Amino acid sequence: xxxxxxxxxxxxxxWQYAGEGVxxxxxxxxxxxxxxxxxxxxxxxGATHSHPHTQVTYIESGVFEMTIGDTxxxxxxxxxxxxxxxxxxxxxCLEAGELVDTFSPCREDFLPK
Numbered sequence: 135x136x137x138x139x140x141x142x143x144x145x146x147x148x149w150q151y152a153g154e155g156v157x158x159x160x161x162x163x164x165x166x167x168x169x170x171x172x173x174x175x176x177x178x179x180g181a182t183h184s185h186p187h188t189q190v191t192y193i194e195s196g197v198f199e200m201t202i203g204d205t206x207x208x209x210x211x212x213x214x215x216x217x218x219x220x221x222x223x224x225x226x227c228l229e230a231g232e233l234v235d236t237f238s239p240c241r242e243d244f245l246p247k
Contacts, residue, residue: 137164149173150244155227156180160244168240174198174227182224187237189217196231200224 142161149157155178161169172180174196182201193213200209202223209215211231217223225233 138162153179153181163240166239168237168244170235170244172233172235174231176227176230178227180225182222184220184222186219187239187241188219190236191215192234194232194234196227197229198231199226199228
C-alpha cells in the first residue's frame with residue numbers, strides 16, 4: 135500500500151460523494167491509519183453500518199445524533215466518540231457540520247481504485 139503525501143492542503147483535496155447530503159475528503163493515510171474529513175448537510179445520514187476498523191471521531195462543527203451499538207447521544211462541536219471494530223453505528227446530522235474521522239487500519243475502500 136502507498137501512503138498519502140506528507141502534507142494535505144484542504145482546498146486542493148477533492149470531495150467524494152458519501153451518501154445523500156454527505157461528502158468526504160481523504161486526508162493523511164498509510165496502511166495503519168487514515169484521517170478523513172466528513173461534511174454533512176442538515177438531515178444528512180451516515181447509514182448504520184460496521185467495519186473491522188477502529189474509529190475515533192472529533193466533531194468539528196454542527197450537531198449530530200450518534201448511535202453506537204444500543205447507545206444514542208447528541209454530540210456537538212468539540213465532542214468526540216470511539217467506535218470499536220465490528221460495532222454497528224450510524225449518525226444523523228441535526229445541524230450542518232463536519233466530522234474528522236480517524237481509522238485504524240486504513241479504510242482502503244475509501245481510496246480511489
